[in-house]
Amino acid sequence: MxxxxxxxxxxxxxxxxxxxxxxxxxxxxxxxxxxxxxxxxxxxxxxxxxxxxxxxxxxxxxxxxxxxxxxxxxxxxxxxxxxxxxxxxxxxxxxxxxxxxxxxxxxxxxxxxxxxxxxxxxxxxxxxxxxxxxxxxxxxxxxxxxxxxxQNLHNGLATLADMDRYCYYVAGCVGEMLTRLFCHYSPDIARHRTELLELSVAFGQGLQMTNILKDIWDDAGRGVCWLPQDIFTETGFDLKDIRTANACPAFTTGLERLIGIAHAHLRKALDYTLLLPAHETGLRNFCLWAIGMAVLTLCKIKQNLNFTASEQVKITRNSVKTTIIATKLMGRSNLLLNVLFNWTSRGLATPGWSYPISSSKANPDF
CATH class of the missing domain: 1.10.600.10 (Farnesyl Diphosphate Synthase)
Structure with missing residues (x-):
């Protein structure tokens, strides 16, 4: 190669x-x-x-x-x-x-x-x-x-459930596919097949939500919004006004809540990774690097809620290198990985607000 x-x-x-x-x-x-x-x-x-x-x-x-x-x-x-x-x-x-x-x-x-x-x-x-x-x-x-x-996506999706379904089609089903491949590869992994399949949907959703939040303004520039209106209705913001949303407290409050939801999904992504055998370092690195980069991206968004372009919240090459080094050093230890995740993602949750998290896939109705 x-x-x-x-x-x-x-x-x-x-x-x-x-x-x-x-x-x-x-x-x-x-x-x-x-x-x-x-x-x-x-x-x-x-x-x-x-x-x-x-x-x-x-x-x-x-x-x-x-x-x-x-x-x-x-x-x-x-x-x-x-x-x-x-x-x-x-x-x-x-x-x-x-x-x-x-x-x-x-x-x-x-x-x-x-x-x-x-x-x-x-x-x-x-x-x-x-x-x-x-x-x-x-x-x-x-x-x-x-x-x-x-659909007309100018004014966002109607509900968080709609966002869940979209994330499932784009990324959750990929998580399921990867899990099937992992289980086919290793009998040890296949012992946790049911739990892994459930967690894999949350894994995909966490990564996709992070991409959606990072790309809010790039998408808005081409007339597309993947955010759920019901989350912003609670904070008093209408997504049809998203072009004027920058620095609007009602919008940034909704954004913080979505960051918290994405963070909760990434927590499940870590749970998924910890079920993989510790000696499967390549598999763990594959998962951990994706989780680490997503967490760092969410941190940059949380620290700069008034950002106006994805480039402003894109993680640096040094951050990528740090993620790789840290996960390689700690990748075999579930305890250290939990500590690393909790430390790195501190502040992403929204205190006093419960997240409507579902770990079940959005069943496609074709």
Whole structure:
């Protein structure tokens, strides 16, 4: 996996790489964060998880493509579900979708769509349970996300339950898929399958909520708001006025409450991680690095509630390095990890306010 920095401008050269180097190169192009964390996994898991991320990124590319109508997005999502499930028709799917991508879609995602047949070929090189886990995740995500994309999102979501459902389609189902892959990999992990599956939804929700809170103003700039109105109704703020929300006490109070909810979900993410065997350091690092970066992001938001752009609350490279070092040093000790989490996330909870946390998944109703 030493050629992961090869240029994505040459799809022909990429197609000549081994499966591992091919996926590593695509990961480097579409997500530096996951290009950092996924290689921490044991090799059998690395291959499947890298492939899973690329499949999910293809769904994201479809959903984010500004040139596609809601009907076209639903069509391509449904077609992609079948491509992943069967392994068939990946070439015509890519040929049909690729020319429709606009310049607003990053070059690495254009390359990903052009090379989609190779990604699908790798998908169907895995064992049956692995393919089923990836296919089920894509089905849930690709069927659920268009439900929200078809809505008017200018004024936010109606309720926190709606936000929960959105986070499930985007991230909670990914947590379930990863858990199935982890359990397939290790009988020791599989002993905790039921509890891990439940906690995995909260894990995904904590990470996704953190992203939503970080990107509030970037999303608002393109006329989108993923915040739940009912939380802000309690504080006396209407999300239709979000463009004038900066420094408004009623808005920042609601924001603090959402930070507290995200923090509570990340606490469950740590509980999830502590159920993984201590000797599985790669698996623990994969989880802990994501949790650590999310907690530090929430801390930056809490310290700067009047921020106006995601760049203002983006954690530094030094913070990422510190997270990596700390978790590597303490990763085998549940006690030390609990202490580290509690110390790092102090102040994120909102005193005197109870969080309406649900650990059950938002059952999709297709």
């Amino acid at each position: 030493g050629t992961s920095r090869i240029s994505l401008d040459n799809p022909k050269l990429l197609s000549q790489l081994s499966d591992d180097d091919f996926q590593a190169a695509l990961l480097e192009g579409v997500s530096r964060t996951f290009a950092l964390t996924i290689p921490q996994l044991p090799v059998p898991l690395y291959r499947a998880v890298a492939n899973a991320y690329l499949l999910c990124r293809i769904v994201d590319t479809i959903e984010d493509e500004v040139s596609l109508s809601a009907q076209q997005k639903a069509y391509f999502c449904n077609e992609f579900i079948e491509v992943v499930r069967t392994g068939d028709n990946s070439e015509p799917f890519a040929v049909e979708l690729a020319p429709l991508l606009s310049e607003q879609t990053i070059a690495a995602e254009h390359t990903l769509i052009h090379l989609l047949p190779r990604v699908i070929q790798i998908t169907h090189s895995f064992e049956g349970e692995q393919v089923a886990a990836l296919s089920d995740c894509v089905k849930t995500m690709a069927a659920g996300m268009p439900i929200f994309q078809a």
